[in-house]
Amino acid sequence: MNEIEVFAWCRERLHVLCPGLTSELIDELSLGWRVVRLDKREHLAEAGCIHKEAFLVAEGLVRAYYPDVEGDVTVNFIAEGDFATHYTSLEAPRPSHFAFQALEPTVAIAFSYEYVYQLSQRRCEMERLLRVLLEHEYTRLMAHTECLLMRNAEERYRHFLQNFGPLLSRISVSDLSSYLGVSRQNLTLIRKRLLDE
Structure with missing residues (x-):
């Protein structure tokens, strides 16, 4: 995918995630986008650092994990169309316990938390998108947690x-x-x- 194709795909994906988003808001949001290309095993974000961006995966596969003395513990796989991000970083800048690593060559769109926060202060539709994304992640996290606790x-x-x-x-x-x-x-x-x- 070239950059024009990546941005077109991103616009379409945001409409799917939150159909009520206006084209004007997506235009404004796109001013803060950048395309990131990663090789296999390259990191989008490291554990122990303050994450400053969220990544919408356009091509490839990413894993979220936390480092442990006995080995890394994988907590999520993020495929095309989903966000690789530690959502608590949206609330306040603090070091994340999680790292995000490409499992294969990956193309992603990076969204600056600061830019998204500023936009959400001006545009209520942005808050709706953030709520939809948080609900999606909460549902996924709860399903995985319940699976670990209640299934063999x-x-x-x-x-x-x-x-x-x-x-x-x-x-x-x-x-x-x-x-x-x-x-x-x-x-x-x-x-x-x-x-x-």
Whole structure:
């Protein structure tokens, strides 16, 4: 995708996310956009730093994780059409516990938190978009948390297949096992058992 195609795609995606957005608001919002191109394993944002931008993924796949002494813990996969961001950074600038890393070559549109905040002070429609994005992320986070708490390892894997199956071939076993809260060996046994059925 060239930059014109990326911006056109972004405008369309914002209309899908929040149909009530006016073209004027998107025009104003686009003044703060920039296209970011990342190689595989390159970071959009590091843990322990203050994140200053949100990234709408246009092409590629990103994982959100937090570093741990026993290894990184993956908490989300962000594919085309979704935002890679730590939403609490919108409230106040503070270091994030999460890092965002491209799992494959990725193209994203970066939105400055400061610019979005200033725009939301002037345009009430911007607040509506932010609310829609926060609701979407809250729903995703709650579903994942409930899955980790209330389902066994095989049920979690089946749930992932049902809801995110197309991403499976794009994700390493290590990242998936971390996301599902199971060991690599256990995940391999679950996958083998399901293939044998």
